[in-house]
Amino acid sequence: MSDPSGFAVPSPTGPKIELHVHLEGTVRPATLLEMARRNSEALPARTVEGLADLYRFRDFDHFLKAWILTTHVMRTEADFRQVVVDYAAEAARAGAVYLEGIFSPWFRVHRGVRVEEIFHGYADGAIEARERYGVEVRLTPDIERVLPVEAAMEVARWAVRFADRGVVGIGLGGPEVGHPPEPFAPAFALAADGGLAAVPHAGETAGPVSVRGALDALGARRIRHGIRAAEDPELMRRLVDQGIVLDVCPVSNLRTRSVASLDDHPLAALLRAGVACSLATDDPAMFGTDLETEHAVAAGLGARARDLYTAGVAGALCDEPTRTRLRRIGESTDWDTVERAARDASAAASARFGGGEGAW
Template structure:
């Protein structure tokens, strides 16, 4: 079977489902923002632990101070997504990060959604926002974020996420927040199975009703959890480079992605925090091909799964899914 080239993978339509908004910033743009303020530029790859990583991300947010900054970031995020072959992206944002400089949470959200409309018109990349709950904050704040997500359903918000250290703040703490979106069509996309084991994945599915799990790779440690993921039709939004850099796995050779694929689990490929890990969704697809040896059929299935597990509107799917099949036919030729 002929190998695909990087250009081929760029032409493979895909959705990016695990992408943190602030960490989607270009390093050059971050440099400019810091220069405007006369502050040192955060070097986003300079960390050796999850705690240092989290602190560095906060330092980056500290130079994102104006609506113009956020608008530019949304536009560049869409440009980069288009260049990487994305037709749909679901960036995640914890709105309180921007209270100090931008204002109230829904003011920030309105800026992001208005910027998304402009960016989509210019690039053709659809954007649906995941509003995040921060595990480090109180359950009461989690309910506030869930209520905002519910109010903005159908106006640019497509899901509710749950971020930060699952090993210290388990899913059970956030049942009330996720209950707020009962009866809505919002996706439930908690992080799990990254810093904690398969029980975290199970709890996210059974207690929070997860449609997708951000990461989820440690599900492989318990066959019963793998079976649960399959039975519930949950997609794992996997980020191989992130998992190695943050030491969720020792190396790519130890990564469970091949085992998850072999087990028939639904998987999407994602970059997580591009500016921190020096990757993007295109390089993750290239990694899947070059390091894991996946052929065109599996690569196309990652892309197909990403669209099917997303909140992309039907017209985006109607265009994207046949284009994936056309790409696959070309790869087979």
């Protein structure tokens, strides 16, 4: 359902903007198994329950291995289109009005998928998502930090080729420790020349130096995660002064052991310092989360839904007419009611993710 402005009707828990969601990581286990069957691809588990067991991560590296072992089953243009549409339906039920979807084309191309199928599938899915659910979707392909520079340049070239099909930025993902951002500066410069913004991951499992590198070497427009910036007051001041939005994903950080517990999460400290933080699920199917849950968790950490939405508007890589419509949705929202709903849900969410691994 959508309103006359063309956006999804907000849920009772308020409108939401999600700037950090890996589309491959949105596919729920039952759909993943279906894709594996129709594409004759093997998964490390044959049941929904088996995949759920696989998603009990020891640390970030274990998560990456599981991600690679499962997402390869997506092979066709129809698969990629379905991924976007399915997640738009899920996110719309939680009140999402705008999404920026991440995907990793190199992993697919490396396994023999044509790059055109990947980009056209996701782009067509974005169009269908808006038509069916009123959710605006933009695309931000990722460069993997494990790639040699020339391969990273190729990903940037692909992204620029599809700038007229909803690609608005380019990211940097994968194992952060041992893979600093600086070597990828040429690829991000190429993307910038093609009109794409830099939205790299940084400051998730590596410290403030990673965030500084993303800003200085890559010209980051926004930082995905960035939570380790809380360790450096000077860096936080810089983020505030430059208006850099962080895409924060609390449940993801807990599930990958980037933080030991929700009580240890830096979101509250970042907000106290004035850093603008949007909120996102990262890989919701793999982390057992969704947008409603993330907002309940964030409320328990002291975040206000109004501020998270405002940061999302500021950080979105959209055209100005879309940004204006997003602002109008925010201005028409009864945020007091939304805040009460979030606070009511926060205790249950905190109990779920504070109860040890069995609660996940």
